[in-house]
Amino acid sequence: MQAIDPAELEAQTGGDADLAREVLELFAGQCRSILPRLADPALPRAQRADLAHTLKGSAAGVGAIHVRALAPAPGRCRSTTSRPRSRGRWRRSRRRAPDGVAQCGDRSGTGV
Numbered sequence: 001m002q003a004i005d006p007a008e009l010e011a012q013t014g015g016d017a018d019l020a021r022e023v024l025e026l027f028a029g030q031c032r033s034i035l036p037r038l039a040d041p042a043l044p045r046a047q048r049a050d051l052a053h054t055l056k057g058s059a060a061g062v063g064a065i066h067v068r069a070l071a072p073a074p075g076r077c078r079s080t081t082s083r084p085r086s087r088g089r090w091r092r093s094r095r096r097a098p099d100g101v102a103q104c105g106d107r108s109g110t111g112v
Contacts, residue, residue, distance in 0.1 A: 008063030020062075027062045030055065 004024070013019040037043055038051045059068035 003064060003066065005063040005065050008065060010063075012061055012063060023062050027058050027064065030058050031067075 009020055009024075013023060034051050034055050038048055038055065040048075043051075056068050059065070
Protein backbone atom coordinates (compact mmCIF):
# COMPACT_ATOMS: atom_id res chain seq x y z
CA MET A 1 0.00 0.00 0.00
CA GLN A 2 1.45 3.35 -1.05
CA ALA A 3 1.32 6.21 1.41
CA ILE A 4 1.02 8.77 -1.40
CA ASP A 5 -1.12 8.21 -4.48
CA PRO A 6 1.07 9.50 -7.34
CA ALA A 7 -1.93 10.14 -9.61
CA GLU A 8 -3.67 12.17 -6.91
CA LEU A 9 -0.48 14.14 -6.18
CA GLU A 10 -0.05 14.88 -9.87
CA ALA A 11 -3.68 15.99 -10.16
CA GLN A 12 -3.33 18.26 -7.12
CA THR A 13 -0.11 19.86 -8.35
CA GLY A 14 -0.89 19.99 -12.07
CA GLY A 15 2.13 17.80 -12.79
CA ASP A 16 4.51 20.50 -11.51
CA ALA A 17 7.40 18.56 -9.92
CA ASP A 18 8.67 21.57 -7.94
CA LEU A 19 5.23 22.21 -6.50
CA ALA A 20 4.83 18.51 -5.68
CA ARG A 21 8.16 18.54 -3.85
CA GLU A 22 7.15 21.64 -1.90
CA VAL A 23 3.77 20.30 -0.79
CA LEU A 24 5.30 16.94 0.17
CA GLU A 25 7.89 18.71 2.32
CA LEU A 26 5.15 20.75 4.01
CA PHE A 27 3.03 17.64 4.57
CA ALA A 28 5.97 15.72 6.07
CA GLY A 29 6.58 18.56 8.52
CA GLN A 30 2.92 18.73 9.45
CA CYS A 31 2.81 14.98 10.09
CA ARG A 32 5.80 15.21 12.42
CA SER A 33 4.19 18.12 14.25
CA ILE A 34 0.53 17.14 14.32
CA LEU A 35 0.41 13.38 14.92
CA PRO A 36 1.95 13.39 18.41
CA ARG A 37 -0.31 16.27 19.51
CA LEU A 38 -3.40 14.67 18.01
CA ALA A 39 -2.88 11.58 20.15
CA ASP A 40 -2.42 13.61 23.36
CA PRO A 41 -5.48 13.00 25.58
CA ALA A 42 -4.63 16.11 27.62
CA LEU A 43 -5.14 18.39 24.60
CA PRO A 44 -8.62 19.94 24.54
CA ARG A 45 -11.04 18.35 22.09
CA ALA A 46 -11.44 21.55 20.08
CA GLN A 47 -7.68 21.78 19.51
CA ARG A 48 -7.50 18.14 18.43
CA ALA A 49 -10.42 18.76 16.06
CA ASP A 50 -8.53 21.68 14.50
CA LEU A 51 -5.41 19.53 14.16
CA ALA A 52 -7.40 16.69 12.56
CA HIS A 53 -8.96 19.15 10.11
CA THR A 54 -5.53 20.55 9.19
CA LEU A 55 -4.06 17.09 8.71
CA LYS A 56 -7.00 15.91 6.64
CA GLY A 57 -6.76 18.93 4.33
CA SER A 58 -3.02 18.56 3.96
CA ALA A 59 -3.40 14.85 3.22
CA ALA A 60 -5.90 15.63 0.48
CA GLY A 61 -3.46 18.11 -1.07
CA VAL A 62 -0.69 15.53 -1.49
CA GLY A 63 -2.71 12.43 -2.29
CA ALA A 64 -2.25 10.80 1.12
CA ILE A 65 -5.61 9.11 0.80
CA HIS A 66 -5.13 6.72 3.73
CA VAL A 67 -4.28 9.52 6.15
CA ARG A 68 -7.21 11.54 4.84
CA ALA A 69 -9.53 8.56 5.43
CA LEU A 70 -8.20 7.98 8.97
CA ALA A 71 -8.48 11.60 10.12
CA PRO A 72 -11.73 11.92 12.06
CA ALA A 73 -14.31 14.52 11.20
CA PRO A 74 -13.64 17.66 13.28
CA GLY A 75 -16.62 17.08 15.57
CA ARG A 76 -15.60 13.51 16.34
CA CYS A 77 -12.36 14.14 18.25
CA ARG A 78 -12.90 12.98 21.80
CA SER A 79 -10.81 12.02 24.73
CA THR A 80 -8.85 8.90 23.89
CA THR A 81 -9.95 7.39 27.19
CA SER A 82 -13.60 7.47 26.13
CA ARG A 83 -13.05 6.27 22.55
CA PRO A 84 -10.94 3.11 22.57
CA ARG A 85 -11.64 2.39 18.88
CA SER A 86 -10.42 5.85 17.86
CA ARG A 87 -7.34 5.41 20.02
CA GLY A 88 -6.52 2.19 18.15
CA ARG A 89 -7.03 3.83 14.75
CA TRP A 90 -4.69 6.69 15.60
CA ARG A 91 -2.08 4.33 17.04
CA ARG A 92 -2.09 2.44 13.73
CA SER A 93 -1.93 5.66 11.72
CA ARG A 94 0.95 6.96 13.86
CA ARG A 95 2.84 3.73 13.20
CA ARG A 96 2.25 4.16 9.45
CA ALA A 97 3.10 7.87 9.46
CA PRO A 98 6.90 7.40 9.36
CA ASP A 99 6.50 5.38 6.15
CA GLY A 100 4.42 8.13 4.64
CA VAL A 101 6.83 10.83 5.75
CA ALA A 102 9.74 8.78 4.39
CA GLN A 103 7.91 8.35 1.10
CA CYS A 104 7.36 12.11 1.00
CA GLY A 105 11.12 12.56 1.37
CA ASP A 106 11.79 10.00 -1.34
CA ARG A 107 9.46 11.80 -3.74
CA SER A 108 10.75 15.27 -2.90
CA GLY A 109 14.40 14.31 -3.22
CA THR A 110 15.18 16.11 0.02
CA GLY A 111 15.28 13.17 2.41
CA VAL A 112 12.66 14.88 4.60
